[in-house]
Amino acid sequence: MTQTITFTFNGNPIHCEEGQSIAAALINSDQRELRKTRFGDEPRSIFCGIGICFDCVVVVNGVANQRSCLIEAHDGMKVESAQ
Numbered sequence: 335m336t337q338t339i340t341f342t343f344n345g346n347p348i349h350c351e352e353g354q355s356i357a358a359a360l361i362n363s364d365q366r367e368l369r370k371t372r373f374g375d376e377p378r379s380i381f382c383g384i385g386i387c388f389d390c391v392v393v394v395n396g397v398a399n400q401r402s403c404l405i406e407a408h409d410g411m412k413v414e415s416a417q
């Protein structure tokens with residue numbers, strides 16, 4: 335039996351099942367824009383889903399450049415869009 339956990343993305347609560355990646359949980363919660371490009375402010379989201387493209391990077395508990403498709407979501411995590 336899976337357990338529901340909650341973390342925040344840009345201050346908003348995201349509920350997901352234990353064991354989901356941050357990226358999967360965000361997409362499942364209709365959070366399609368994970369960051370913007372440095373030049374042009376173009377929105378980015380999941381592209382490869384396997385840790386290759388870095389399009390999904392976010393800030394996790396204050397640590398920048400974390401690939402959200404590779405990191406398991408945990409209860410109480412603080413996730414923010416990358417700048």
Ligand code: FES
Pocket residue numbers: 379380381382383384385386387388389390391401402403404
């Ligand atoms: S979606 Fe490509 S590295 Fe995460």
